[in-house]
Amino acid sequence: MTDALGAEAFSLIAAHDGPHAFDAVVPPIAQTSLFTFSSFAEMEETYLGRKVRPTYTRGLNPTVRLFEEKLAALEGAEDAMGFASGMAAISSAVLAFAAPGDRIVAVRHVYPDAYRLFEILLKRMRIEVTYVDGRDEEAVAKALPGARLFYMESPTSWVMEAHDVGALAALAKRHGVMTMIDNSWATPVFQRPLALGVDLVIHSASKYLGGHSDVVAGVVAGSKALIREIRAQTYPYLGGKLSPFDAWLLVRGLRTLPLRMKAHEADALAVARWLKDRPEVESVQHPGLANALPPGLTGTSGLFSFTFRDGVKVPAFADALRLFKLGVSWGGHESLCVPGQVVLSQNQGPNSGHAFGISPRSVRLHVGLEGAASLIADLETAIGAALAA
Ligand SMILES: Cc1ncc(COP(=O)(O)O)c(C=O)c1O
DSSP states (O other), X not given: OOOSSOHHHHHHHHHOOOOOGGGOSSOOOOOOSBOOOSSHHHHHHHHTTSSOOOSBTTTOOHHHHHHHHHHHHHHTOSEEEEESSHHHHHHHXXXXXXXXXXXXXXXXXXXXXXXXXXXXXXXXXXXXXXXXXXTOHHHHHHHOTTOSEEEEESSOTTTOOOOOHHHHHHHHHHTTOEEEEEOTTTHHHHOOTTTTTOSEEEEETTTTTTOSSOOOOEEEEEOHHHHHHHHHHTHHHHOOBOOHHXXXXXXXXXXXXXXXXXXXXXXXXXHHHHHHTOTXXXXXXXXXXXXXXXXXXXXXXXXXEEEEOTTOOHHHHHHHOSSXXXXXXXXXXXXXXXXXXXXXXXXXXXXXXXGGTOOTTEEEEEOOSSOHHHHHHHHHHHHHHHHHO
């Protein structure tokens, strides 16, 4: 593994901050909704914008700010803003820049709730979204002229289509189209989109940034000017503010991010390679199994999918798993499994899993930190149970 920033510099940013009150090694939490003023003059100075200091946590909170500064450093951004969820980050970023009559271009197979935001809420606001295969640069170039925004995710959810993010960002720049990318899967350890020319980076911090499955949060990083725009256009009004305690958990999570990502990468690759050689498995959707990663992606994480051959009983496989738990989300210490058949049983229209390239024979796995050998043994037992069912 080579990380995008260089292992040593990266670990320093993730691990180091301070000094903190009481010389505490861990930053104390500003778990408060408001901050009081010592005088009329101080309050007025703050209201006039002459003094920057916390007033109310929905606006500025020191613990949230610490997380934002660390994340901005990791992504090589001038600034960042924390949100109450990844979806709050996505919706606030998109709504800050798109207006009725605009058209957005998005790569196909984006995270399903982002897709529903586009297909349900944005449509209602007369914002049109067209979808392109991000691997097809000609198709992207055709779709871009006249668009307001190009929304990317690489690799995409479930089917894991990985893109040349730098090439797509350059195309968008040529057409004067602003770019955003959901970088939750790769994290800045393996992909730093701002250095590749993307304007805004978005994370579901509920995934690897947190890393312990105990927080739901989001973050957007980019230039001071763009972050200021989000802060002015949508942030206070939509109100999806990251809580101080969740920010504190994220700061803790970031300290081990590079280490965890290395472990997720190694173990997921071992599991994916093992699955690829199984006769019951038709294909494995893991970017690390291709001959080469796209430029700019320097490593792979723990989330991927595979597709069973016809006839394998997926419910029996799922029920026989012991270490892999059946559960949504990903990015934590634990290994997880989502059968495509369950996703497809949701209703139709924009909620249909078919829109995301999911097959009833496919299974999404998140490889946690339990160790590849035990996880492979778990899969072997479960495949045996599926064949016997
Ligand atoms: C790729 C991706 N982006 C965004 C999100 C949304 O993040 P959150 O659940 O924190 O709102 C998810 C959640 O699963 C995701 O998988």
